[in-house]
Amino acid sequence: MDTTPLGFPYPECDPPRVKDLSDIGQLRALAEAVDGVVQQIATDLNDQLVAPRAARMRESVASAWSPGTANPTLNQVIFASTGMGDTGAGGIRITRTGWYLIGMYALVIVGTGTEVNARPTILRNNANLLSFGDVGVQVTATAGDVYLSTTAELTAGDLLRPRIATNGADSFTVTSHMWALEVMAT
Secondary structure, three states, X not given: OOEOOOOOEOOOOOOOOOOOOOOHXXXXXXXXXXXXXXXXXXXXXXXXXXXXXXXXXXXXXXXXXXXXEEOOOOOEEEEEOOOOEEOXXXXXXXXXXXXXXXXXXXXXXEOOOOOOOEEEEEEEOOXXXXXXXXXXXXXXXXXXXXXXXXXXXXXXXXXXXXXXXXOOOOOEEEEEEEEEEXXXXX
């Protein structure tokens, strides 16, 4: 049986006949091939547009840190699809290789008389995914908000966690949030 450029088999007469045999087996093969492709398209659309892989996690309570860098552990899943919320590892676990929109924000509180000067980044497998971002916004004399988002190609099994660095604070507390949204599977 011949096939179309898309690989679908189509019914045809056996040469040298010119009259169509109307072979039901050939029509069935065509219908099953088209059905399989349409089902795959529907599945892909659902996975990528209707219900893409996504997760949002946070710290349930503020964590205290000494001077330098904080690597908060995310211990509360707000929502997660397909096992992406990994509270045991303290972060978002990527379950399928692809491109993701990822981001984090945190409230950083320092002692009196110290500017916050906090800068965020995102850890991938305990290494910086990108450089530290800009200094966060000072919201009060002792508190600041930091925010960072990016798009990155991630591999199944990668673990994402927030990281926050401060300049000059003797001690500080952090309440972190992080999210990941699959943009395109690869």
